[in-house]
Amino acid sequence: MRPRRRFLSAGLIVACATLTMAGGTHAPVDRPAAVGAGVFDGPTVRVGDGTAHSFVTLDAAGNPTEVGMRLSEGAMDGLPATHDDVATFELDLPDEAAATVFDHTTLDWNDHGHGPSGMFDKPHFDTHFYMADKAEVAEIDPASPDFEAKGLRLPDPRYLPPDYFPMLGPKLVPQASPAMGVHWFDVADGVIPGPYQFTLAFLNGTWDGDYTFMEPMVTREWLLTKPNTVRSIKQPQAYQRSGYYPTTVAVTFDDTADEYVITMGGMVLRQAS
Numbered sequence: 001m002r003p004r005r006r007f008l009s010a011g012l013i014v015a016c017a018t019l020t021m022a023g024g025t026h027a028p029v030d031r032p033a034a035v036g037a038g039v040f041d042g043p044t045v046r047v048g049d050g051t052a053h054s055f056v057t058l059d060a061a062g063n064p065t066e067v068g069m070r071l072s073e074g075a076m077d078g079l080p081a082t083h084d085d086v087a088t089f090e091l092d093l094p095d096e097a098a099a100t101v102f103d104h105t106t107l108d109w110n111d112h113g114h115g116p117s118g119m120f121d122k123p124h125f126d127t128h129f130y131m132a133d134k135a136e137v138a139e140i141d142p143a144s145p146d147f148e149a150k151g152l153r154l155p156d157p158r159y160l161p162p163d164y165f166p167m168l169g170p171k172l173v174p175q176a177s178p179a180m181g182v183h184w185f186d187v188a189d190g191v192i193p194g195p196y197q198f199t200l201a202f203l204n205g206t207w208d209g210d211y212t213f214m215e216p217m218v219t220r221e222w223l224l225t226k227p228n229t230v231r232s233i234k235q236p237q238a239y240q241r242s243g244y245y246p247t248t249v250a251v252t253f254d255d256t257a258d259e260y261v262i263t264m265g266g267m268v269l270r271q272a273s
Contacts, residue, residue, distance in 0.1 A: 036062060040096040045089050047107065050074025052089060054105050056097035064100045064244045066265035067093065069107060069127060073258045076220060082111045086126070100267065101243035103133045122198055124219040127262050128180070128205075131241055132212040140179050140207055150208035151176040159211050161234035163188045164204055181207035183215070186234070200229060200251055211240055216249050216262055223260050226253035230265075239270040 042054035050072035057066045069091055080087045087109040093102060108126040130137055141147065164184040176182045184204045199222040205213040214233070230250040239245065246264035254261055 036060075040094040042092050042094045042097075045091060047071060047075040047079070047089050047109075049078035050076070052091060052107055054091040054093050054097075056094055056100065058096060063269070064097060064267050066263050066267060067097050067100050067102060067129070067246070068250075068261060068263035068265075069105065070254070070257070071107075071125075071223075071260045071262075073260075075260070076224060079109050079111060079220075082109060086110050099244055101131050101239075101241050101245050101270075102129050102264075103131060105129050120198055120201070120217065122219045122221065124198070124217055125223075127216050127218070129214045129216075129264060130212065131214075132207065132210060136207075136212075137179050137181075140176070140181055142176075142178055147176075151182055153209045154182075155206055155209055155211050155240065156238075158237040159240050160184070160206070161186075161204060161236050163234065176207075181205045181212055200227075200231070202231065202233065202249055211236070214246070214264070216251070216264075218251055218262065223251070226260075228252050233264075238273045240272055242270065242272045244268065245270050 037058050037060045039055055039057045044051050044053040052069060052071045052075055054069050055067070056064050059065050089107040089109070091105045091107055093100075093104055106128045108128065110126065111123050112121065140150075144150075163186050165187055166182055166184055182205060184206065186202065189201060198217075199219055201217045203215040203217060204211065205215060229252070230248055233247055233249055235245075235247065244267040247266035247268055248264070250261070250263040250265060252261045252263070253259070
């Protein structure tokens with residue numbers, strides 16, 4: 001999460017059409033059927049002195065089991081100086097990921113971290129897995145006359161995972177980031193300025209009454225230790241969109257490919273309700 005963004009790389013746009021149902025729920029429309037098992041990669045983009053790309057893994061029935069990002073070892077070096085900005089790399093999902101709830105992903109580099117102070121102010125990557133489409137995300141603009149109203153419009157609590165609260169309490173709109181939205185963090189993580197030791201955090205995002213993204217955040221320093229970590233993702237009581245949702249997030253290092261891997265796994269099919 002940052003107040004401003006500058007896009008450094010972009011791939012082909014693979015949008016997923018949706019329709020709005022009664023009660024603010026969404027369902028996939030005209031999504032291509034995936035066929036066959038395997039790992040399918042999205043377009044490769046240059047990140048620092050290396051590369052990154054998205055991927056999806058399908059089982060024998062063609063259903064997604066995981067989706068994620070892979071960063072080469074070189075991507076940890078030669079990263080741009082961002083200061084008060086954020087360097088955003090678009091990692092478009094492959095067509096085979098259409099059955100997941102995710103529309104697109106971005107990899108955001110923050111060389112000085114970001115606020116709140118004492119929490120996330122270390123050099124790190126924000127990885128956004130967006131459920132909202134690119135057009136919806138692009139319209140999140142502080143210059144829009146309805147920016148405040150849309151920021152204050154929250155999803156029904158049953159659509160949000162337990163223990164998550166807005167980053168700055170009731171001050172929803174001031175912390176809403178352009179082309180992102182309102183950020184929520186898990187209070188059970190002990191995110192207290194000062195004592196909190198940030199390595200891996202899992203945030204969620206909302207905008208205009210929708211649960212719009214999931215966001216694993218990882219520090220560069222921690223990634224360089226080549227971690228092997230898996231966490232459960234807290235689940236809401238109900239779902240606004242139909243599709244395959246992750247139940248775990250993993251951060252690992254693939255010694256064979258020399259790549260850092262951020263994986264949203266344990267996919268389960270959920271129906272909008």
